[in-house]
Amino acid sequence: MKIIETVRDAHAYVARSRSRRVLVPTMGALHRGHLELIRIAREAAGADGEVAVSIFVNPLQFEPGADYERYPRPQNVDEELCAEAGVDLLFRPFPNEMYSDDRSVAVVESSLAKVLEGESRPGHFDGVCTVVTKLFHLLAPHAAVFGEKDFQQLAIIRRMVRDLNFAIDIIAAPTVREPDGLACSSRNQYLSDDERRQAPILRAALIEAAQSGERSAEALVRHVRERIEAAPAARIDYVALVDSETLEPRDAVEPKSLLALAVFFGKTRLIDNIILP
Numbered sequence: 229m230k231i232i233e234t235v236r237d238a239h240a241y242v243a244r245s246r247s248r249r250v251l252v253p254t255m256g257a258l259h260r261g262h263l264e265l266i267r268i269a270r271e272a273a274g275a276d277g278e279v280a281v282s283i284f285v286n287p288l289q290f291e292p293g294a295d296y297e298r299y300p301r302p303q304n305v306d307e308e309l310c311a312e313a314g315v316d317l318l319f320r321p322f323p324n325e326m327y328s329d330d331r332s333v334a335v336v337e338s339s340l341a342k343v344l345e346g347e348s349r350p351g352h353f354d355g356v357c358t359v360v361t362k363l364f365h366l367l368a369p370h371a372a373v374f375g376e377k378d379f380q381q382l383a384i385i386r387r388m389v390r391d392l393n394f395a396i397d398i399i400a401a402p403t404v405r406e407p408d409g410l411a412c413s414s415r416n417q418y419l420s421d422d423e424r425r426q427a428p429i430l431r432a433a434l435i436e437a438a439q440s441g442e443r444s445a446e447a448l449v450r451h452v453r454e455r456i457e458a459a460p461a462a463r464i465d466y467v468a469l470v471d472s473e474t475l476e477p478r479d480a481v482e483p484k485s486l487l488a489l490a491v492f493f494g495k496t497r498l499i500d501n502i503i504l505p
């Protein structure tokens with residue numbers, strides 16, 4: 229596995245390479261969700277192609293006061309996991325490689341990024357779009373894999389690729405979960421034992437709502453809220469029914485409706501979602 233830590237080396241590598249490359253952008257602290265993205269990337273790259281993983285804790289996508297400093301950075305374990313998973317290229321830039329102190333250009337998506345996560349985390353998706361654009365330029369992938377756990381991010385990246393004409397296929401990967409239904413996340417390790425025991429309620433509430441047969445947004449959202457409010461450690465940020473492509477609010481279930489939520493357990497903010505039948 230080739231490891232690259234500077235922009236200069238990335239440019240040199242890409243200039244020499246002729247392979248079909250599939251990129252998996254991450255912030256590290258790799259878990260089974262990331263490994264599934266890597267597996268999907270391998271399938272998409274084919275035997276002769278290459279799988280590139282980027283690990284970069286992107287300061288731009290953390291709001292002030294969020295967990296940027298304490299975000300886990302298990303560099304050696306991540307490197308081993310990538311090597312074991314058959315990754316060909318690990319791009320792990322030093323933080324000062326990616327941003328100049330006087331940087332003044334960003335990529336902003338101005339519609340889908342306004343709602344849900346964007347409302348709770350101002351500037352978050354500007355940081356995501358900017359870093360993903362940089363990674364696309366630096367590593368010149370033919371395709372890139374993103375997880376459906378971050379459904380809004382996936383929708384925004386698709387919009388960005390469409391509107392800015394990136395010749396890159398965006399591949400969606402289904403959410404990988406713990407046996408009790410909690411979506412795998414690097415942030416799960418912040419949860420206390422008690423919070424961890426309560427957190428699977430998010431998935432349970434979404435499934436129950438989906439199976440309840442309710443069609444109105446109001447009833448679905450109420451159902452999910454009531455279930456989650458029964459968990460003493462949970463504090464709901466939002467529960468919403470939206471269109472899964474435009475992320476516009478829906479009054480009732482229509483084809484491709486998405487029920488999405490964000491909930492705090494203590495200081496840890498977890499997200500999950502379900503596409504309704």
Ligand code: AMP
Nearest residue numbers: 254255256261374375377378403404412
């Ligand atoms: P992160 O390192 O959290 O920024 O995530 C990197 C990529 O992995 C993103 O495309 C996420 O959507 C995806 N991802 C994170 N957790 C999961 C999961 N449990 N299942 C599937 N994909 C995931």
